[in-house]
Amino acid sequence: MPIAEAQLERMLLLNSVSDFLYREADLLDERRYTEWLDMLAEDYQYSVPLRMNVAYGETDAREQTRAGREICWFDEGKATMSLRVDQLNTGLHWAEEPVSRVSHLVTNIRLDAVELPEVEVSCRFLVYRNRVADETDFLVGRRKDRLRQVGDSWQVVRRELLLDQSVLLAKNLSIFV
């Protein structure tokens, strides 16, 4: 049975998006932060709300803090991201000296909406960090990305990340999640 053209296009789109997200993970884990910044759109918005323990029935209203209004782990644009890269590149950022060993795993990638030139993508992430000797963190959760086609590649326009921890069990968030 021949594959419908629309289906084929969607598969190719998903393949292109997945490849982009895997490449992004590689750049981060190879500490090529300056190149990574080029993958973010100038109007990039990044938010990581706090997660809270609330009663059943109140989860929609209260389970996470609201970006743009309340305290989050991160709620910032590309300018602040660039400062974070600059900080890592000073060689004096003790939280990452010696540098951590980090692996970004990206999985469960789905296209939620296709509104070319932009697409909405959902995925799961697992970020593993090990540093010095036994300092080991697992940061796991869901992510929603809005990507924009730029030439034959993509840029991240918006990233909303839900970390599955209420009390952060890592001592800091000095790596890009």
Place this chain on the structure above:
Amino acid sequence: MTTVEEPTGTGAPQVRNLVDVKNGEISREIFIDEQIFKNEMENLFPRAWLFVGHATQVPEPGDFFSSWMGADPVLLTRDDKGELHVLLNSCRHRGMRVCRYDEGNTMQFTCPYHAWSYSIDGSLVDTPGALHGVPQQKAAYGTNLEREKWGLVRAAKVHNYKGLVFANWDPEAPSFDEYVGDFHWWLDNLADAFDGTEGGTEVFRGVHKWRIRSNWKFVSENFLGDTYHGASTHASVEAVGIGPGGKGKRRHGERQDQGGFSKGRMKTSFRRGHGASDNLAYEIPYPEFAEADLDEYFVAAWEKRKQKLEAEGRLLGGRGPATLFPNMSFAAGFPRTILVAHPISPTETEVWRWYLVDKDAPENVRDWLRRYYMRYAGPAGMTEQDDMENWDYATEASRGVIARRYPYNYQQGLGQETPSDLDGSVHSHHAIAGEVNARAFYRRWAEFVDNLSWPELNKLAEVDDRAMERAAETTTDVADGVKVLDAVDVVDGPPAK
């Protein structure tokens, strides 16, 4: 020289022997040892005034916020009459944590284990938090269960200071006002709005909570007066600049034309253990902002507050960083934030951070502050990330048998305390490097941990013997003192009372 008689206390190991403030040497054992940690839990946290939360987190009847006092989980609640209560979050039947939610609204906490329920509705129980419902009470207990004796354990004292809510388990403890003394000037700056409106602040929703592998006292000490660590620890953020002035500006965005961070900065050290490192007679007015409309708000607020304080005969100043003994630290300027170090074990701590904002701040100011707070402080903050690295690995490298034989050095500014007009305190005119606050903190800490009685603790705090010793030597030291003052360009003097 006047000496204060040293009480003996009742605690078994004398931790005061490990804290040598005369020579500025403090044993590493107090950061590592299991027994000393147990003594802290027994003798310090159940007797100290501890910060529990902010009143604006529980604005309505039935609102609750889950918190910790030392290693005990507590609930900050508001009853149907609007009164605040602090209740131990543990069922009286089998100890189950009756509420595992971080926040919410309910007039009744029902334990999931056997369904004992506790009400904060005054129309149902005489005392909010009292035991209200016991399944099969008649069959199980007949008439023997005295429900009024089995309510949730209540903090003996609760004090709402301009929205900052503190509690104390010990009915014998001194009042909050007595415990805080003249250190309240710093709490005022934290809790009042930037224009001086009393208690005119609220907290943003969302408390940063994170775990570190270090002793809780590292956190208190850092905010108490360790301005010495900034140049090295925060070198990277200093180089990059995250200040209000925009990219490339210094991290605090201090107004260099008015002296910047170090102008007139000094230490204020209270005999009761509190301390601050800032200027009491001159205040960094507001940062240099990149955005003109922000300038407008902060300039107007600052002018208004200045006029208010001058009318009261007071000077501006006192924005910290500071620590209220034992574990509530804060900064009352940029950023304006509270940090509490909850002890878990000698080498594990859960850190909580609240962020304050003027209640009537316009939207653009709120949003700017919120973003600044997040890029500055908390585990993702570009400044604070590096602090945790130091605290954790200082703790790890102090664990060893050999390491423990060698004390930490607290000798900065030793013997250079100067009298203060504030009750029970001294100053030390060291803009950056001075450890007088830490010495006083650990001295007070040891008196608590050795379980001195309240009469003994109160007696020791009545007079600041450091000031007395210095006053006795004034004739020889005055010239040196003036020289130090000149060197940092300080306008001397605490806020007039």
